[in-house]
Amino acid sequence: MPELPEVETIRLQLEKYLKGHKIENVQVNVPKIFSGNPKDLVGAKIKDVRRFAKVLSIDLSNGFSIVIHIKLTGQLIYRGPNLPHSAQGSAGLSKKVVGGIPGPHTHVIFKLDKGGFLYYNDVRRFGWIKVIKTDEVEKTGFIGKLGPEPFKDLTLNIFESVLSKTSRAVKVVLMDQAKIGGVGNIYANDALWLAGVNPSKQAKKLRNEEIKSLYDAIHKVLKDGLKYGGASELAFVTPDGKEGEYQEHTLVYGHEGEPCDRCHKSKIQKYFLSGRGTYFCPNCQKT
Numbered sequence: 074m075p076e077l078p079e080v081e082t083i084r085l086q087l088e089k090y091l092k093g094h095k096i097e098n099v100q101v102n103v104p105k106i107f108s109g110n111p112k113d114l115v116g117a118k119i120k121d122v123r124r125f126a127k128v129l130s131i132d133l134s135n136g137f138s139i140v141i142h143i144k145l146t147g148q149l150i151y152r153g154p155n156l157p158h159s160a161q162g163s164a165g166l167s168k169k170v171v172g173g174i175p176g177p178h179t180h181v182i183f184k185l186d187k188g189g190f191l192y193y194n195d196v197r198r199f200g201w202i203k204v205i206k207t208d209e210v211e212k213t214g215f216i217g218k219l220g221p222e223p224f225k226d227l228t229l230n231i232f233e234s235v236l237s238k239t240s241r242a243v244k245v246v247l248m249d250q251a252k253i254g255g256v257g258n259i260y261a262n263d264a265l266w267l268a269g270v271n272p273s274k275q276a277k278k279l280r281n282e283e284i285k286s287l288y289d290a291i292h293k294v295l296k297d298g299l300k301y302g303g304a305s306e307l308a309f310v311t312p313d314g315k316e317g318e319y320q321e322h323t324l325v326y327g328h329e330g331e332p333c334d335r336c337h338k339s340k341i342q343k344y345f346l347s348g349r350g351t352y353f354c355p356n357c358q359k360t
């Protein structure tokens with residue numbers, strides 16, 4: 074599932090491409106994905122694009138916002154005059170945009186002024202789009218329950234306190250959105266390896282120096298994720314229709330059976346922890 078770097082990469086592009094556009098019409102092909110009244114969006118100008126962990130909020134000039142969670146396979150693709158080469162239709166799109174735009178997996182189409190379009194594609198249909206008042210965005214169920222976020226309000230003290238309160242495996246806590254917002258499986262695996270912490274270790278048993286290394290490692294891997302424009306493992310594409318590159322730079326995620334880059338002694342092993350693929354070096358992440 075797209076994590077903080079992927080959703081932030083989407084946000085940065087949407088901000089660049091959508092700001093100033095006016096919404097002329099909204100076509101909803103799959104009603105279960107969309108809630109709220111599409112008519113509340115018509116005629117409004119796009120003012121701002123914000124991100125809360127993995128959730129986006131497109132804020133409009135008329136006091137409404139479009140809140141979007143792309144979940145596993147959602148894609149937001151822009152076509153229009155603000156693209157560098159003003160690409161139209163499906164030209165130049167990544168193959169991950171299955172069926173093209175508009176296509177069989179295009180469930181919502183925002184028609185913008187000046188010939189612009191924002192398409193929402195989603196093969197698995199787990200994602201959702203909600204129209205709500207802008208001043209209610211931060212109070213809505215999902216966003217209101219998010220834990221503190223790296224680069225925002227997750228201080229080292231808060232991180233320590235979150236970990237000290239639970240005997241769950243540290244990796245499971247890192248990925249729990251109610252405890253820490255924005256970190257998912259890829260970056261949790263890489264951060265734990267970088268910090269030399271065993272993914273199954275009980276969170277409350279981490280020593281102070283391990284907590285500090287893990288805190289720094291989380292920020293380092295998320296920053297690298299952003300630098301490479303996110304990881305296009307499943308369906309992730311950016312609004313210009315291109316893929317991210319972090320999947321080619323992961324530290325341990327996806328490297329099962331390969332020699333560990335740090336100790337050069339052990340091979341990376343994979344097991345499942347709470348149902349998620351977990352990669353680690355048995356030598357560097359003993360405890």
Ligand SMILES: [Zn+2]
Binds near residue numbers: 334335357
């Ligand atoms: Zn190692």
